[in-house]
Amino acid sequence: MTTALIDQLRAILGAPHVLTDGDLSAYEQDWxxxxxxxxxxxxxxxxxxxxxxxxxxxxxxxxxxxxQGGNTGLAVGGIPDASGTQVVLSLQRMNAIRxxxxxxxxxxxxxxxxxxxxxxxxxxxxxxxxxxxxxxxSCTIGGNLATNAGGTQVVRYGNTRDLxxxxxxxxxxxxxxxxxxxxxxxxxxYDLRDLLIGSEGTLGIITAASMKLYPLPAxxxxxxxxxxxxxxxxxxxxxxxxxxxAGLTGFEVMGKFALSLVxxxxxxxxxxxxxxEAVPYCVLLENSDSESEDHARARFEALLETAFxxxxxxxxxxxxxxxxxxxxxxxxxxxxxxxAEEGLNIKHDISxxxxxxxxxxQETDALLQREIPGVRLVNFGHxxxxxLHYNVQAPAEGDARAFxxxxxxxxxxxxxxxxxxxxxxxxxxHGIGELKVHKLEKxxxxxxxGMMRAIKKGLDPQNLLNPGRVLRA
Numbered sequence: 001m002t003t004a005l006i007d008q009l010r011a012i013l014g015a016p017h018v019l020t021d022g023d024l025s026a027y028e029q030d031w032x033x034x035x036x037x038x039x040x041x042x043x044x045x046x047x048x049x050x051x052x053x054x055x056x057x058x059x060x061x062x063x064x065x066x067x068q069g070g071n072t073g074l075a076v077g078g079i080p081d082a083s084g085t086q087v088v089l090s091l092q093r094m095n096a097i098r099x100x101x102x103x104x105x106x107x108x109x110x111x112x113x114x115x116x117x118x119x120x121x122x123x124x125x126x127x128x129x130x131x132x133x134x135x136x137x138s139c140t141i142g143g144n145l146a147t148n149a150g151g152t153q154v155v156r157y158g159n160t161r162d163l164x165x166x167x168x169x170x171x172x173x174x175x176x177x178x179x180x181x182x183x184x185x186x187x188x189x190y191d192l193r194d195l196l197i198g199s200e201g202t203l204g205i206i207t208a209a210s211m212k213l214y215p216l217p218a219x220x221x222x223x224x225x226x227x228x229x230x231x232x233x234x235x236x237x238x239x240x241x242x243x244x245x246a247g248l249t250g251f252e253v254m255g256k257f258a259l260s261l262v263x264x265x266x267x268x269x270x271x272x273x274x275x276x277e278a279v280p281y282c283v284l285l286e287n288s289d290s291e292s293e294d295h296a297r298a299r300f301e302a303l304l305e306t307a308f309x310x311x312x313x314x315x316x317x318x319x320x321x322x323x324x325x326x327x328x329x330x331x332x333x334x335x336x337x338x339x340a341e342e343g344l345n346i347k348h349d350i351s352x353x354x355x356x357x358x359x360x361x362q363e364t365d366a367l368l369q370r371e372i373p374g375v376r377l378v379n380f381g382h383x384x385x386x387x388l389h390y391n392v393q394a395p396a397e398g399d400a401r402a403f404x405x406x407x408x409x410x411x412x413x414x415x416x417x418x419x420x421x422x423x424x425x426x427x428x429x430h431g432i433g434e435l436k437v438h439k440l441e442k443x444x445x446x447x448x449x450g451m452m453r454a455i456k457k458g459l460d461p462q463n464l465l466n467p468g469r470v471l472r473a
Contacts, residue, residue, distance in 0.1 A: 002040065002085075005061040009043055009087070012053045017044040017093070027088050030079050031072045035434070037080035039066075042088045048168060048176055048207045051089065055205065055464070056174035058087055064467050065089050067201035069112065069143030072135040074347070075433025077200045077469045078143070091142050094207060100125050105213045106165060106182040111142025111206050118211065127213040130157040130249070134333045142206045148198035150429030152329075155384030156249040156288070157214075159429065161197045168208035169196055172460035180210040195455070200431050201466040203459045219293035220249075221300050222286050222325035224272050225307070225316040226279040230358040232312035233283050233383060237354065239312070240285060243303045247296070250286030251384030252332050257393075258380045261338040262331055269331050272317050279314065283383070284332050286325075335380050339391060343400035345378065346392040346411050350419050351428035354386045361390075364418045368392065371414060372407060387428040390415060416443060432470045441472070 009018045019027075019042040029036040040063060045051045058065050066088045068078045080086040095112040102125060109118060115136040122129040133139060133151040143149075144160045145167070157163060166179040179193060196204050227233045233253050240248045256274075259282060263274045273279045287303075289296030300318060307313035319325035339345055352360050361379060368375050374395030381388040392411050394403035416426045420443055432440050441449065449471075456463075456471055467473040 005057060005063055005087075006041055008057045008061075009041060009054060012057065013043055013045055013050055017046070018042075019044070027068060027071065027090060028079055030076050032074060035076045035079060037082050037086070038084040039080040039088045040085050042090055044090045044093050046093050048094075048170060051091075051094075051170045051205060051207055052174045052176050054087070054089060055170055055172065059172070059174060059462060059464055062462070063087055064464050065205075066466055067091065067142075067146070067205045069140035069146070070114070070135070070138045071143075072139040073143065073147060073433060074349070074430040075147075075427070075435045077147070077431055077433025077435075077466070081468065089205065091140065091205075091207065094142075095140075097121055098208065100127075100213070101182060102127065102213075104182050106210050107213055108180050108182070108208065108210045109141055110208045111140060111145075113141050115139050115141060115144060122213050123216065125213075126216055128216045129163075129211065129213055131160055131163055134336065141209060141211070145197050145206050145209055146199065146201050147431040148429070150382065150385070150387060152252060152332075152382065153249050153286075154382060154387070155251050156246060161194065163212045164193060164197060164209055165212060166210040167193050167196055167206055169204040169206055171204050172462065172464045176207075177204075180208055182210040198431070200433065200470050202456060202470050203465065205465065215290070217288035218291055219289045219296040220286065220322075220325070221289070221293070221296050222250075222284065222319040222328050223300060223304065223316055224319075224328050225283045225285065225304070225313045226273045226276065227281050227283055227312060228278070228314055230281060230361055233281055234354060234358060235310065235312040236283060236285075236307050237383060239307055239310070240303060243306065244287050244299060247287045247289055247299065248285070248384070249288045250284065251382070252284040253380060253383040253388075254282050254284070254332060254335065255377070255379040256280050256282075257376055258335050258339070258378045259331070261342050261378065262334050265338045265341040266334055269327070269334060271331055272328075273315060276315075284328060332380070335378070336389075339378050339393065342393060344394065344404050345400070346404065346408050348390045348392070348412070348415050348426070349387070349428050349430040350390055350415070350424055350426055351385075351387045352419065352422050352424035354383065356422050356424075357383065357386065357388065360418065360422045360424070361388075364390070364415060367414055367418065368411065372411070374398065375411075386424075412439070419443075434469055437468070437470065437472055440470070
């Protein structure tokens with residue numbers, strides 16, 4: 001049956017697009033190199049009809065499928081298991097931009113289109129596609145939709161779900177649903193688009209999407225502000241909402257230790273205020289303005305003046321040009337890389353109501369330092385939408401590999417229990433994948449889990465699509 005299936009896949013796609021031999025690590029190993037599987041084959045369809053035929057062939061053979069975009073996920077949700085029986089369905093060849101409707105402010109794109117390509121194509125048309133992630137040069141829009149990716153501009157534009165008007169998908173039965181009409185109002189029953197977004201390839205295979213566009217701002221300014229505490233950062237966020245309104249497009253917080261790692265491993269980036277012992281946190285703000293740079297700068301300066309008077313900002317730098325703004329953002333985006341340079345670490349992608357974040361951090365910092373003396377906390381993230389990357393680094397003189405082996409489960413339990421206590425979510429924007437299935441079972445409502453299982457069984461009764469991801473196989 002295995003040989004017959006591979007022969008059938010070659011007949012559908014052509015032999016060059018059914019990979020079974022050679023180095024397949026780009027498809028079989030996750031981005032963080034924490035897991036590696038073994039695929040029966042990697043298939044690379046060129047269009048939605050080929051995807052549908054592949055799904056039908058795999059369904060008939062009883063072989064499960066793992067949809068894959070850019071393979072930049074952080075929850076081990078896009079690689080095969082170790083059985084050697086799963087087919088990886090790579091959508092990277094399906095990378096066309098099918099069209100831009102400037103009057104409707106929409107762009108229809110195939111799932112394998114690189115996020116940065118969407119951004120650049122929109123900009124050439126004088127428009128903005130605002131989704132922005134550190135992996136935007138390699139992640140694909142299909143993967144962004146499958147995981148409902150967040151990024152740095154959620155405070156203004158929302159997650160990927162909020163940027164999508166419709167999908168084209170292939171079902172577990174190999175049927176094609178084209179819902180890419182680009183309508184902003186379509187109240188005709190259950191919202192299948194929202195059901196598929198964030199489902200991590202377990203309910204259907206996203207092959208194309210209709211995405212929202214926006215007018216390009218006339219000006220975009222960036223500021224880096226030193227704040228005396230997380231409470232003051234939250235106060236500054238409130239002021240920014242009040243004085244900038246929809247102009248506030250980014251609001252990131254970065255702890256001192258996180259920034260010290262960037263300063264240590266990437267000294268050429270020149271981190272502002274990193275040597276000031278009186279600055280425990282910094283905030284990166286972005287203000288987009290539809291009028292002019294002068295108007296944007298005046299509003300920004302008025303905000304910072306109020307913040308200085310209120311004591312929630314102690315020092316600030318406003319970028320004078322686009323190059324300086326990119327440099328400030330590069331510092332923020334370099335924190336994960338600097339953390340990796342420092343050694344193995346335990347990552348958390350959590351969300352808490354913004355108002356409760358300072359208390360959560362104070363309580364959980366103290367808990368971890370009491371339970372594991374010497375542990376170092378790398379705290380940064382999207383404060384504007386309540387999403388923290390609350391990461392835990394091994395003690396400075398310890399064995400990082402041993403720390404991960406011996407303490408990861410305990411650290412995760414301590415952090416996730418604290419998140420639940422504060423009414424938050426243990427997965428804000430990275431998804432569940434395989435990595436967090438057991439945590440979902442512990443922290444998700446049994447009623448919600450029951451509904452999710454019913455949906456999975458109804459749409460994919462053979463458990464053909466990405467089994468063992470999100471829900472236990």
